[in-house]
Amino acid sequence: xxxxxxxxxxxxxxxxxxxxxxALVLALSRCDDQVAGTSVGTGNPTEIExxxxxxxxxxxxxxxxxVYASTQIPVVGYAPEPLLKVDVAGASQATLRAADFAALPDxxxxxxxxxxSDRFFNVVVTGLDRGAVLKGFTWRKTDTSFxxxxxxxxxxxxxxKAIVNGRLAPLVALQGTxxxxxxxxxxxxxLFIYGTAFQAQIVHxxxxxxxxxxxxxxxxxxxxxxxDRVISGMDSTSVFSLSPSLAEGELDLTxxxxxxxVLLPDSLRIL
Numbered sequence: 001x002x003x004x005x006x007x008x009x010x011x012x013x014x015x016x017x018x019x020x021x022x023a024l025v026l027a028l029s030r031c032d033d034q035v036a037g038t039s040v041g042t043g044n045p046t047e048i049e050x051x052x053x054x055x056x057x058x059x060x061x062x063x064x065x066x067v068y069a070s071t072q073i074p075v076v077g078y079a080p081e082p083l084l085k086v087d088v089a090g091a092s093q094a095t096l097r098a099a100d101f102a103a104l105p106d107x108x109x110x111x112x113x114x115x116x117s118d119r120f121f122n123v124v125v126t127g128l129d130r131g132a133v134l135k136g137f138t139w140r141k142t143d144t145s146f147x148x149x150x151x152x153x154x155x156x157x158x159x160x161k162a163i164v165n166g167r168l169a170p171l172v173a174l175q176g177t178x179x180x181x182x183x184x185x186x187x188x189x190x191l192f193i194y195g196t197a198f199q200a201q202i203v204h205x206x207x208x209x210x211x212x213x214x215x216x217x218x219x220x221x222x223x224x225x226x227x228d229r230v231i232s233g234m235d236s237t238s239v240f241s242l243s244p245s246l247a248e249g250e251l252d253l254t255x256x257x258x259x260x261x262v263l264l265p266d267s268l269r270i271l
Contacts, residue, residue: 061127176251
């Protein structure tokens with residue numbers, strides 16, 4: 001640097017170049033810091049470990065962990081079997097892997113459980129006397145990773161495994177009656193909970209579902225025509241909502257408004 005005749009300082013081109021390089025390095029450093037600061041919670045885990053917990057803490061179980069599509073109908077003729085099953089023998093956790101989801105045929109996912117490349121699913125934990133229904137997970141088909149629920153601890157970028165607490169509850173029975181006055185006498189009716197294993201046929205207005213994790217559930221009823229009375233050309237049927245909600249205790253249910261129209265199983269179609 002040199003002093004000009006008017007007293008001001010003139011900077012050589014070499015100094016100018018050096019200062020510009022320093023400014024660039026500092027800017028890039030600040031940018032890296034900002035990116036690192038926002039990377040927490042943006043990981044794409046490829047494993048979910050469900051940790052079984054109760055009021056006392058860790059709670060080993062013997063039973064199974066099963067995966068159902070979020071809108072899966074667990075009624076015979078539709079999709080009563082889970083998409084995936086992990087057997088558990090005296091363990092306090094079970095792990096789901098994205099690679100196992102990638103091996104599932106896309107045809108197993110109901111239309112309502114898909115949005116673009118995202119697939120939505122629930123996890124049902126069933127032990128001898130305790131269990132849980134965990135809803136709201138996503139499997140991302142494009143990068144074979146999982147999306148967690150809002151209440152779960154989000155993993156940091158680059159981490160492969162997410163830990164999710166599966167809060168266990170006692171297994172109870174959902175049982176009671178349903179008003180059949182406005183039901184078609186030429187059909188069979190099934191009560192079910194979407195995206196779980198839980199369903200029961202309503203017989204003479206009575207139903208019972210054993211060993212359901214204690215909670216409050218939204219129930220639905222599916223109408224299936226009697227096989228020998230299917231109308232030619234009939235290819236779909238109705239799903240109705242129910243009131244009140246399903247919970248432990250003696251229930252007295254009433255059919256609510258139409259919730260959806262679904263295709264009939266091939267075994268009940270006469271086209």
